[in-house]
Amino acid sequence: MAGKSTYMRQVAIITLMAQVGSFVPAISAKIGIVDKIFTRVGASDDLSSGQSTFMVEMMEVSNILKEATSNSLVILDEIGRGTSTYDGLSIAWAVAEYIADKSKIGCKTLFATHYHELIDMAEKTEGIKNFSIAVKEKGEDIIFLRKIIEGGTDESYGIHVAKLARSSKTGNYKG
Numbered sequence: 720m721a722g723k724s725t726y727m728r729q730v731a732i733i734t735l736m737a738q739v740g741s742f743v744p745a746i747s748a749k750i751g752i753v754d755k756i757f758t759r760v761g762a763s764d765d766l767s768s769g770q771s772t773f774m775v776e777m778m779e780v781s782n783i784l785k786e787a788t789s790n791s792l793v794i795l796d797e798i799g800r801g802t803s804t805y806d807g808l809s810i811a812w813a814v815a816e817y818i819a820d821k822s823k824i825g826c827k828t829l830f831a832t833h834y835h836e837l838i839d840m841a842e843k844t845e846g847i848k849n850f851s852i853a854v855k856e857k858g859e860d861i862i863f864l865r866k867i868i869e870g871g872t873d874e875s876y877g878i879h880v881a882k883l884a885r886s887s888k889t890g891n892y893k894g
Contacts, residue, residue: 721852721863721876724760727794727829731756734792753792753827757783760796773801780814784824793818793828800833808834819846838871 737743737750759779764772780798787793798814799807811834818824825846830837841847849871853864861879 721854722865723831723852724796726852726867727760727796727831728758730829731758731792731794751827752790754788754790755786756792756794757787758794759783759798760794762801771801776801777810780810784814784817787818787824787826789821789825791824791826793824793826793830795828796831797833798830808836812837812840815840815847816844819844821846833875835871835873835875838873841871 733743733745733748734750734753735756737748738753743750759776762772763775764770765775770778776798780795783793783795795814799810801807802810811830811832815828815830815837818826818828818830819840838849841849848869850867850869851872853866853868854872854874854876855862855864861876863876
C-alpha cells in the first residue's frame with residue numbers, strides 16, 4: 720500500500736538500465752557494476768509438483784544465497800512470512816546477516832520486512848541501514864507519502880489499509 724515493493728522493483732529496473740548504458744531517470748546516480756540481479760518479491764506456488772508458496776520462497780532464497788556475489792543486487796520482499804512468526808523472523812534475520820557479511824556475500828541489497836525486530840540489526844551489523852516509507856498520521860487516518868526516509872519504524876498499518884479497502888465502494892482503493 721505504501722509502495723515499498725514498487726520502489727524496490729524500480730531500483731532493480733534502473734540498475735539494469737544503467738548496466739546496459741541506457742538513460743536512467745534521475746538527476747544523478749552512482750551505480751557500480753552489477754553482475755547479477757536477484758529478486759524474491761511476491762507469492763507463488765508450484766502445487767502441481769507439491770511445493771507450497773513457502774517452499775518456493777525458501778528454494779528461491781537458497782538459490783540467491785548460493786549464487787549472489789559481492790557485485791550482485793538482491794531484492795528481497797517479506798522473507799519468512801509463510802511460516803510461524805518466530806520461524807519467519809529467525810529466517811529473515813539469518814538471511815539478512817548472511818547477505819550483509821562481506822566474507823559471505825556483502826552485496827547491495829534491499830530487504831523489505833514487517834519484522835520490526837530486524838531494525839536493531841543496523842546497530843549491530845556493519846553495512847545495514849534502515850529506511851522506511853514516510854507516513855502522515857492525521858487523527859485515525861493515514862496518508863502514505865510515497866517518500867523513502869532514513870530510519871526504521873515500529874508502526875504497521877495493516878488495520879488502516881483494511882479499513883481503507885472496506886470503505887472503498889468498489890474494493891479497489893486508488894489513494
